[in-house]
Amino acid sequence: MQKVPTFSKGGVHPDDKKVFSRSQSIERLPMPSEFIVALSQHLGAPAKALKTKGDTVLKGEKIGESAGFISADVHSPVNGVIKEVRRVTLANSVQCDAFVIVPDAEQPDQKSEMLDWKGQSSADLLAKIKDFGIVGMGGATFPAHVKFTVPRDKKVEAFVVNGVECEPYLTADYRIMLEKGEEALEGAMICAKIIQAQRIIVGVEMNKPDCIAHLKDIANRKGYPIEIMGLKMKYPQGDEKQLLKATINREIPSGKLPLDVGAVVANIGTCNAVYEAIVLGKSLYERVISVTGECIAKPKNVLAPVGTKVSDLLAFCGGFSSEPEKLVSGGPMMGFSFFDMETPITKGSSGLLALPPQKKVRSTACLNCGRCVAACPIGLMPAKLYRLVTNGHYEEAMQTSLMDCKECGCCSYVCPAHLPLVHTMKTGKKLGRKKK
Amino acid sequence: MNKPTLTVSSSPHLHAKTDTASIMWIVSLALTPASLWGIYVFGLRSALVLAVSIASSLLCEFLLGKLSKESTIWDGSAFLTGLLVGLNMSPSIPLFIPVLASAFAIFVAKWVFGGLGANWANPALAGRVFVFFSFTTPMSSFVTPKTLASAMPDALASATPLGFAKTAIASGTLGMDTNALLQASSYPATSFAQSLSAATGFSAYSIDAFLGNVAGCIGEVSALALLIGGIFLLATKIITWHIPVTYLVSVGVFSWMFGGIPSGNGAFSGAFFPSMFSGGLMLGALFMATDYVTSPITRKGQIVYGLGCGFFTFLFRYFGSMPEAVSVSILLMNIIAPTIDRYIIPRKFGDTRELRKKQKEAKV
Numbered sequence: 001m002q003k004v005p006t007f008s009k010g011g012v013h014p015d016d017k018k019v020f021s022r023s024q025s026i027e028r029l030p031m032p033s034e035f036i037v038a039l040s041q042h043l044g045a046p047a048k049a050l051k052t053k054g055d056t057v058l059k060g061e062k063i064g065e066s067a068g069f070i071s072a073d074v075h076s077p078v079n080g081v082i083k084e085v086r087r088v089t090l091a092n093s094v095q096c097d098a099f100v101i102v103p104d105a106e107q108p109d110q111k112s113e114m115l116d117w118k119g120q121s122s123a124d125l126l127a128k129i130k131d132f133g134i135v136g137m138g139g140a141t142f143p144a145h146v147k148f149t150v151p152r153d154k155k156v157e158a159f160v161v162n163g164v165e166c167e168p169y170l171t172a173d174y175r176i177m178l179e180k181g182e183e184a185l186e187g188a189m190i191c192a193k194i195i196q197a198q199r200i201i202v203g204v205e206m207n208k209p210d211c212i213a214h215l216k217d218i219a220n221r222k223g224y225p226i227e228i229m230g231l232k233m234k235y236p237q238g239d240e241k242q243l244l245k246a247t248i249n250r251e252i253p254s255g256k257l258p259l260d261v262g263a264v265v266a267n268i269g270t271c272n273a274v275y276e277a278i279v280l281g282k283s284l285y286e287r288v289i290s291v292t293g294e295c296i297a298k299p300k301n302v303l304a305p306v307g308t309k310v311s312d313l314l315a316f317c318g319g320f321s322s323e324p325e326k327l328v329s330g331g332p333m334m335g336f337s338f339f340d341m342e343t344p345i346t347k348g349s350s351g352l353l354a355l356p357p358q359k360k361v362r363s364t365a366c367l368n369c370g371r372c373v374a375a376c377p378i379g380l381m382p383a384k385l386y387r388l389v390t391n392g393h394y395e396e397a398m399q400t401s402l403m404d405c406k407e408c409g410c411c412s413y414v415c416p417a418h419l420p421l422v423h424t425m426k427t428g429k430k431l432g433r434k435k436k
Numbered sequence: 437m438n439k440p441t442l443t444v445s446s447s448p449h450l451h452a453k454t455d456t457a458s459i460m461w462i463v464s465l466a467l468t469p470a471s472l473w474g475i476y477v478f479g480l481r482s483a484l485v486l487a488v489s490i491a492s493s494l495l496c497e498f499l500l501g502k503l504s505k506e507s508t509i510w511d512g513s514a515f516l517t518g519l520l521v522g523l524n525m526s527p528s529i530p531l532f533i534p535v536l537a538s539a540f541a542i543f544v545a546k547w548v549f550g551g552l553g554a555n556w557a558n559p560a561l562a563g564r565v566f567v568f569f570s571f572t573t574p575m576s577s578f579v580t581p582k583t584l585a586s587a588m589p590d591a592l593a594s595a596t597p598l599g600f601a602k603t604a605i606a607s608g609t610l611g612m613d614t615n616a617l618l619q620a621s622s623y624p625a626t627s628f629a630q631s632l633s634a635a636t637g638f639s640a641y642s643i644d645a646f647l648g649n650v651a652g653c654i655g656e657v658s659a660l661a662l663l664i665g666g667i668f669l670l671a672t673k674i675i676t677w678h679i680p681v682t683y684l685v686s687v688g689v690f691s692w693m694f695g696g697i698p699s700g701n702g703a704f705s706g707a708f709f710p711s712m713f714s715g716g717l718m719l720g721a722l723f724m725a726t727d728y729v730t731s732p733i734t735r736k737g738q739i740v741y742g743l744g745c746g747f748f749t750f751l752f753r754y755f756g757s758m759p760e761a762v763s764v765s766i767l768l769m770n771i772i773a774p775t776i777d778r779y780i781i782p783r784k785f786g787d788t789r790e791l792r793k794k795q796k797e798a799k800v
Contacts, residue, residue: 009785014450168450241785253786323440332449339442355449364456364511365553369728371454374735379782383733401784409448416454417553423446 004206006232007245010377012410014235014333016207017168021292021299026175028303029316031103035077035307036344037063038088040096042135043142044070049097055082059110060283063099066130072143073133077285077305078103090346091329091338098344101307112280122194125278129194132277133284133347137269138162138173138238139330141348144270148194150259157262158248159197161188161271163204163211164231164238167331170351172288173268175301177204177211181218184268187275189224195264200226202268203247205233235333236408240265242377254404269350284347291317295324295354304345311341313352324354333409363418372411372421378404382411382421389428398432405429456552460512462674464519466665467723471523473661474654477581478527482654486522489534493518496542500551513552517541520560523655523719524763527579533571537563557770558727565763576759578651583626584644596652597623597645598715599759623650638709645713652715659713666722675726678738679745683721686746688712695754717749720762730770737773737780744769 040046047064057063057076064074080103088098117125130145150156161184165173176184185202192200204212212230219226231237231246241252243265250261258265269288276282285306292299297318304313310327314320328335329343330351345352372382380401388397402425411421475482497514501507508514521537541563546555568575578596625633625640626649633640644650648658655662669675688708695706712718725731725745732741748765752758 009783012452014452245785251786251788251791253788253791254784256786320440325443326445326449327442328449332447334447335449336447337442337444337449339444341439353449358451361451361455364508365551367456367459367553367728368731368733369459370733370735370738373733373782376782377785379784379787381733381781384777404784407447409450413448413450414452414454416452416456416459418451418455420446422448426446 004230004232005246005249006234007237007242007377009245009379010375010410011234011236011242012375012413013233014168014413016233017332018171018174018207020169020294020296021171021290021301022174024171024175024300026179026288026301026303029305029308029313031078031107032305032308032312033102034083034309035080035101035103035305036086036088036098036309036342037074037076037101037307038090038096038098038344038346039064039074040090040094041074041141041306041346041348042072043140044068044072044146046096047071047074049085049099051082051099053082053084056080057082057099057101059107060285062131062133062283066143070143070146072135072141072145073131073283075133075283075285076101077307079107080104088344089340091343091349092336093338098307112282115279115281117190117193117278120278122196125190125194128278129274132282134270134273134277135284135347136267137273137287137347137350138267139334139348139350141346144266144274147264147266148191150195150264154259155262156195156197156259156264158199158201158244158264159188159192159195160240160243160247160258160263160265161200161202161268162238162240162243162265163202163208163215163268164243165208166205166233166235166238167333167335167351168235169292169353170290170331171292172290172301172350174208174211175290176269176272176288177208178214180272181211181214182222183275183279184272185215185218185222185224185226186279187271187273188226188266188268190274190278191264191266191271197264200224201247202226202228203231203237203243204228205237206230207233236377236410239377239406239408241406254401287345287347287349289313289345289349290351292351293324293328293353294356295320295322297321306347307344309341310343310345310352313345314341314354320354322356325357326353326355328353328355333413334407361418363420366417366419369416371414371416375410375414377408377410378406380405382425385428386419386421386424389424389431394428394432394435397428402428402432457510457512459674460516462672463669463723464512464516466668466674467519467523467655469661469664470655470658470719471519473648473658474523474527477583477648477657478579478654479582482527485525485527485529485531485534485654486519488531489522489525489538490515490518492535493521493538493542496539500542500547508552511552514542517546517559517563520655520723521563524560524564524653524716526575526577526652527654528574528577530574533567533574536570537567539563540566553729555729556774557767558724558730561724561763561767561770565760565767568760568763578653580651581649581657583649584624584651596715596759597641597650598753598761625649639707642707642710642713645710650714653719656716656719659718662718662722666718669722669726675722676735676738678735679726679731679742680721682739682742683725683745683749684712684717686743687717687721687749690746690750691754694750698754711750711753715753715759716762720749720766721745724762725766725769730773732773732776732780734777734780734782736782737776740776740780741769741773744772 045068
């Protein structure tokens with residue numbers, strides 16, 4: 001039997017908990033009464049506001065313009081009127097301006113004609129991707145047009161599509177692969193054309209055998225030169241470093257990008273968004289989000305406009321079945337807990353989790369057990385970094401590769417002493433940067 | 437919708453089930469077979485010794501908890517320390533000695549250095565070594581195991597196999613060395629071991645040492661009982677193979693390679709298996725050297741640590757004059773462990789051989 005590929009160093013195996021929402025088809029959210037569309041829905045500089053209070057906006061109209069090299073455009077999800085411009089705090093604690101949009105009572109159906117992309121040049125396609133505000137949909141929300149801009153001296157040997165969805169609970173990508181598999185793979189073909197990739201691989205974890213079979217079938221039927229690769233389950237395989245190790249067996253050195261090893265990685269959801277942008281001419285103003293967790297009455301995968309308030313999503317999913325301890329935006333390993341039910345979702349919101357109270361365990365001293373070292377996919381020594389940061393030795397911590405930590409959560413997950421390792425890394429990075 | 441009271445915290449929001457206390461209790465559970473065997477062959481007094489050790493250890497932890505206003509008595513570490521101290525005592529030990537050993541372990545070895553996680557030496561071992569050098573005679577007077585009672589001649593006065601060999605070497609009367617003893621089965625053996633020896637070819641001594649029919653400390657005599665516990669720890673992923681396997685195998689290999697030299701038999705004539713089953717090695721390798729706090733944090737470092745323990749144990753056994761090879765070796769390596777952690781660090785992701793080569797070329 002052939003060995004199922006995965007990444008080799010570290011990683012953990014949390015219970016996948018996808019059972020709550022995996023069998024729920026994607027449902028469209030009924031029109032909420034109000035949207036809060038943030039101007040910082042991507043990594044990098046917040047977009048510059050193009051509208052102001054009282055302006056009318058159209059569905060798909062650009063309301064925020066990319067303001068920097070790493071930045072992205074923002075579009076209105078509905079026809080409506082801007083009630084006000086407000087300062088908001090997003091789930092990930094980013095503070096930015098946001099448009100509060102009240103949708104019109106009538107939302108005319110937009111005609112959509114299929115556009116041909118094969119005749120368009122790479123540069124045109126890339127410009128459209130920027131224009132339609134596409135960002136990485138996996139959660140990091142890195143602007144797609146920046147990622148797909150390949151410098152002249154670099155070659156893309158492999159375009160790796162991330163269908164791993166290694167975070168527990170989340171099923172949005174799973175549903176996209178099942179229900180929008182054709183669109184997503186065509187989107188992948190478009191991306192591959194833009195970056196002129198020699199090889200296209202879709203990595204999917206083995207807990208989604210139906211997706212693997214379905215995508216293989218589509219690729220065969222359509223004659224796409226796309227390789228669907230089943231990967232052994234392990235968190236954090238959805239991280240681009242681990243994904244490239246698993247799929248093409250290359251390691252991205254510290255501080256480098258996938259392009260440095262001849263690869264580009266994009267999420268399956270991003271490919272779907274690219275398809276919708278290029279073929280359907282639709283800007284990125286809605287996304288699939290898994291509303292799930294033990295405390296959600298009716299877990300669902302919801303197609304929700306960007307800017308939808310968490311309270312509206314929860315109401316659509318029947319509210320809470322029991323009182324949650326935490327609301328989390330994103331997955332449970334890297335997601336952000338927040339408390340304000342009026343928080344809007346953004347382009348990067350892959351999940352909304354309502355988690356039940358957990359057994360309270362008091363943290364003890366570090367036992368030096370080495371579980372964190374064994375679990376770290378980057379090969380760091382979290383226990384050592386913890387000691388350095390808590391004692392204020394930020395510079396030494398940074399010399400000990402603190403900055404290479406990507407906060408995947410493996411160390412905190414396994415720590416028997418229940419030390420807040422990831423939290424300490426985050427703090428150490430901030431304070432270390434400040435000192436410099 | 438009623439508003440729930442929400443907690444905000446840093447990610448991750450999931451946690452593996454293991455915690456400090458559960459580790460300590462699982463290790464204690466893994467020591468049950470060895471404890472029960474000790475109580476069975478050495479009599480109920482062994483149970484009393486264990487109880488006194490555990491109770492005094494818990495009492496010390498409780499007192500420190502009162503002093504520092506932070507109760508750590510339920511994290512199980514004091515219980516485990518007490519249990520290990522007890523298992524490292526002779527069944528006939530005067531009861532004040534385990535009390536002293538426990539007190540030394542908790543107060544001096546652990547608390548003085550900052551409590552759990554900050555101690556440089558394994559507390560139970562430090563306690564044992566402290567009382568050994570303070571009360572050498574009672575610490576090295578043993579009881580004949582029940583299973584060996586008919587075979588044990590009075591002249592041996594229930595000596596442990598290794599102690600017996602050391603005495604013999606020191607007095608020169610028996611003209612024997614450690615290795616000769618381990619191989620030539622001069623130590624009394626049970627009739628069961630003798631018949632099994634005849635059938636299998638293993639020496640009767642190594643069979644008895646494996647099963648636990650020799651004199652010694654309460655918890656160290658049965659390699660089999662300890663192995664059952666050790667395999668349980670490996671299966672529950674509390675420990676990994678790195679330290680115990682390298683430790684045991686290196687003692688075996690060193691003994692096999694060089695153990696025959698002092699007796700003039702030349703290299704590669706030493707006892708491989710008997711050396712692994714003798715003395716406190718099995719207890720030390722599975723339960724003491726694997727102590728998280730005092731061993732290296734990386735897997736590679738743990739292999740080096742295991743090798744070091746094995747080397748020193750061999751050295752002290754064959755060339756030292758005190759029967760404390762395992763304890764002293766582990767304590768020695770405890771001192772070296774932080775240094776190992778400083779120099780043996782994991783390979784960082786992306787730091788591949790090709791990359792290093794490229795960087796080297798770039799420099800040239």
